[in-house]
Amino acid sequence: MAYGGMGRSKKKSPQKKTSIGLRSKITGLWRLAIGWAVRLAFGILAAYLALIVVYDFLNPPTTYTMWSESRRLGGVDQEWTDAEDIAPVMLRSVVAAEDANFCNHWGFDMGAIRQAIDSGANRGASTLSQQVVKNVFLWQGRSWARKAMEALLTPAVEAIWTKRRILEIYLNVAEFGEGVFGVNAAAFHYFRTTPDKLTPRQAALLAAILPDPKGRSAAKPSRFVSNRATAIADGAATIRADGRAACFSK
Template sequence: MAARRKNPIKATIPPGRARSVGALLLAPLRFAGAWTARISLGILAAYLALIVLYDVLDPPTTFTMWSEKQRLGKLDQEWTDFEDIAPVMARSVVAAEDANFCTHWGFDMGAIRQAIDKGANRGASTLSQQVTKNVFLWQGRSWLRKALEALLTPAVEAVWTKRRILEVYLNVAEFGEGVFGVNAAAFHYFRTTPAKLTPRQASLLAAVLPDPKDRNAARPSRYVSKRANQIADGAATIKADGRADCFSP
């Protein structure tokens, strides 16, 4: 008669000890998750503090200005209060970059849908988004930067007035290589001050904004000149139909 085969001995871990081992393995993940959440909240709180601070204080610089200064050695930029900028300059920038600036809450959903339909990126970004990117973030198209922009833009809209958003934009926007803000741009291209800009000069400055390093407001190409004419018409239109009321004197 064949010998009966003995059952193998199975190693077992008591249920209590199994739970403790599992908890021990998960502890580093929980620790990392907790610290990630704390760091994220800290960064968000710092951004919100800066948004509140820059509602009353002028931003001293931006990441783009800092990086360009490292590259060029110097920059031309001087802050100008909104009251000292020709109203037509403000209307020209809005007409060129964000005609519905006064009617949206930071995102122009209609423009975004049109940009998606056309397969284009340019034209969907509002002035509020551009200010958020320029003042608080960095250039580029990374998902992290876009996510932060999406989070911070509504906060900027909630804390700042439309007039403040436009004032900051006009003072930090790049108008040429090493030329930042309307004060520097007015002098660089036309040897004048922001308060004395003519409608034609204002529309030319607005026309260089999408490509400031390759466009010249003082010596405009045929395309830039034509674009400036369109901007001048748009500036007159938003003044007439009320879409400039939120920042007009």
């Protein structure tokens, strides 16, 4: 019996071979690109972690905001001051104003976040730790990329730095006015004094302008700023009495 074409192998057409080869090349390129993207992401993360370790004992020389404002204004006023040379009431005032549960969280205040979501607020859930990460390592703005980086770096900062160190760095890089960065420059700019000589009222006024440093003045406070400073002074006394200042006090 003759079986005709049985046993003959079917040859793939050149067009099918080209299509399969092209798909294979595209898949290979995607895998290569993903691999390099993952390596780059880990490299960036490792660099940030290295900086966090370094800044545990060396002071950050500048920040992106200070650099950009210096370019815009032709210079900024900022001089580093160790926490030991800042009036303790200044530390308590900033915590009372910005993050009253600073000693009780690990970088994220989940209670404040839930309250902000429930009330639809755009501000109020960011902790001092998150603000330090944003000010020292990242940039201003509300982009998802920045928020994602902030969420990754904040736990590392909390794990490596002490609460006192976080607060010390915050007080030295925070913007207190146009071209005025850090509590040293702010104390002189508004009150012609030094950080160690700040009174409770002066400390509260400085803390009161932090959410809007270019739109508020500590030396000539509006009624709103004055009232807010009064509430901050009360809050600073409260967290000292109830132990919520223990993690950064000496």
